[in-house]
Amino acid sequence: MASEACAAARALVASAHRITVLTGAGVSTDSGIPDFRGPDGLWTRDADAGLGATLDAYLSDPAVRRRSWRAKLDSPVWTAKPNAAHLALVELERSGRLRTVVTQNIDGLHQKAGSDPHRVLELHGTLHATVCLGCGATGPMRDALKRVADGEQEPDCPRCRGILKSATVSFGQELDGEVLRRARLAALDCDVLLVAGTSLSVQPAAGLVPLAAKAGAQVIICNAEPTPYDSVAAVVLHEPVADVLPDLSSVPPSGGGRFSSWGDPSTWS
Ligand code: NAD
Secondary structure, X not given: OOOHHHHHHHHHHHHOOOEEEEEOHHHOHHHOOOOOOOOOOHHHHOXXXXXXXXXXXXXXXXXXXXXXXXXXXXXXXXXXXXXHHHHHHHHHHHOOOEEEEEEOOOOOHHHHHOOOHHHEEEOOEEEEEXXXXXXXOEEEHHHHHHHHHOOOOOOEOOOOOOEEEEEEOOEXXXXXXXXXXXXXXXXXXXXXXXXXOOOOOOOOOOOHHHHHHHOOOEEEEEOOOOOOOHHHOOEEEOOOHHHHHHHHHOOOOOOOOOOOOOOOHHHOO
């Protein structure tokens, strides 16, 4: 990769001490998991595909729940393997500079690639677990899917018979407050925010970008298409993440750089 923008991104990564990464569905498309809004995205191809994705629809309509369980059985997530983009972030973490991966993805591929699970914040939850919307009990997704494969159209909570759902955040559902708090701290406490494979059209995830920029971080955005936050970025790369991330993660530290920490926002007056 030889463009001026790539050189600028490499220089920022070289001088960074604390890197926070924000990823989206675009880092997993090379693993065979389609995104929502990219050119081949599920919602680009079928504008109605996202209509059942609200919590209200799931709660009120048994047909939505049955469709959702059937679709989960066939999800590409179960067989997907991490790609060069996920592996590059593991390499960057091993160099000691990547502190946190904030991901909007629900596929678990960062952890499968070898990222330290304690450093991965799953803003939108995970497809690998279930949660009961009645009693809050959680369990492994594979147990629920086995029941679906065995013929149950809609597995219920084994404890209270309540409505079971994947432990993912649907539209209309609140994010886990503690995960969001830690993601915001990670955005404030970095000198480079590296954003990869996200359209930055979902809040509050996208809001991490201006938050980091305001706190003084240099923002690098790598996404195939323009995003609403390109103007706050120091560098924008419209390149495939599987090319850019390995390139950036191989940059040796330059030893310089600057660092500022704003601490916990709850302590600001
Ligand atoms: P999005 O679909 O809105 O945007 C993905 C962006 O990535 C698009 O702009 C696309 O052009 C770009 N992109 C796709 N492949 C790329 C590549 N190889 N290199 C560079 N850019 C690439 O997805 P989002 O911003 O993550 O937000 C949508 C929501 O979708 C999130 O809430 C997430 O939970 C959910 N989602 C997750 C998965 C997953 O877990 N893998 C898959 C689909 C959707």
